[in-house]
Amino acid sequence: MESRVGTGFDVHQLTEGRPLILGGVEIPFEKGLLGHSDADVLVHALMDALLGAAALGDIGGHFPDTDPAYKGVSSMKLLEKVKKLIDEEFYGISNVDITVMAQRPKIKSYINDMRKNIARTLEIEESRVNIKGTTTEKLGFVGREEGIAAQAVCLLYR
Numbered sequence: 001m002e003s004r005v006g007t008g009f010d011v012h013q014l015t016e017g018r019p020l021i022l023g024g025v026e027i028p029f030e031k032g033l034l035g036h037s038d039a040d041v042l043v044h045a046l047m048d049a050l051l052g053a054a055a056l057g058d059i060g061g062h063f064p065d066t067d068p069a070y071k072g073v074s075s076m077k078l079l080e081k082v083k084k085l086i087d088e089e090f091y092g093i094s095n096v097d098i099t100v101m102a103q104r105p106k107i108k109s110y111i112n113d114m115r116k117n118i119a120r121t122l123e124i125e126e127s128r129v130n131i132k133g134t135t136t137e138k139l140g141f142v143g144r145e146e147g148i149a150a151q152a153v154c155l156l157y158r
C-alpha cells in the first residue's frame with residue numbers, strides 16, 4: 001500500500017461586515033473573514049493538504065480567485081470537488097488533522113459540528129477528522145485579531 005502525506009496552510013483577514021465561517025459552521029462573532037469565496041480558512045488549508053498529498057497542485061490553481069464562479073462560494077462545495085479529484089486518483093483518506101490559529105473567538109464548542117461537516121463531505125468517519133484551536137498568546141497578526149490562520153495535514157492511501 002502507498003501512503004501519501006500532504007500539508008496545507010492559509011490565512012484570511014478579519015474584517016467587519018462579513019460572516020465568520022469555519023469548517024462550514026457560521027460562528028457568531030463581530031468580524032468575519034475576507035475573501036473572494038466565503039473565506040473558510042480551515043477548509044482552504046484542508047483542501048490544500050488533500051491536493052498536496054495527491055500531487056494535484058493547490059486551490060488557487062483549481063478555483064482561481066479571478067473566476068466569478070467562485071465569488072461568495074461555500075468552501076464546503078469546493079471541498080466536495082476536491083474529494084472527487086481524490087476519488088479519481090483512487091486515493092482513500094486515512095485521516096486529516098487541522099489547527100486553527102485564532103485569538104478570538106474560542107472555537108471549541110463548534111468543533112463537533114465542523115468535524116461532522118467535513119466527515120460527511122469527505123465520506124469518512126468522524127474519528128478520522130481532528131480539529132484544534134489555539135491562540136497565539138496575543139502575539140502577531142493572529143494575536144492582534146487582524147486575521148485567522150489554519151494549517152492542515154492529511155494522509156492518503158491507495
Ligand SMILES: Nc1ccn([C@@H]2O[C@H](COP(=O)(O)O)[C@@H](O)[C@H]2O)c(=O)n1
Pocket residue numbers: 100101102103104105106107108109132133134135136137
Ligand atoms: N481560537 C481558539 C483558541 C483556543 N481554543 C482552546 O483553548 C485552549 C487554550 O488555548 P491556548 O492558545 O491558550 O493554548 C486550546 O487548547 C483550545 O482548546 C479554542 O477553542 N479556540
Ligand SMILES: C[C@@]1(CO)OP(=O)(O)OP(=O)(O)OC[C@H]1O
Pocket residue numbers: 010034035036037038039044059060061063064065066070078
Ligand atoms: C478558494 C478561493 C476561491 O477564490 O478562495 P479565496 O476566498 O479567494 O481564498 P484564498 O485562500 O485567498 O485563495 C483560494 C481561492 O482559490
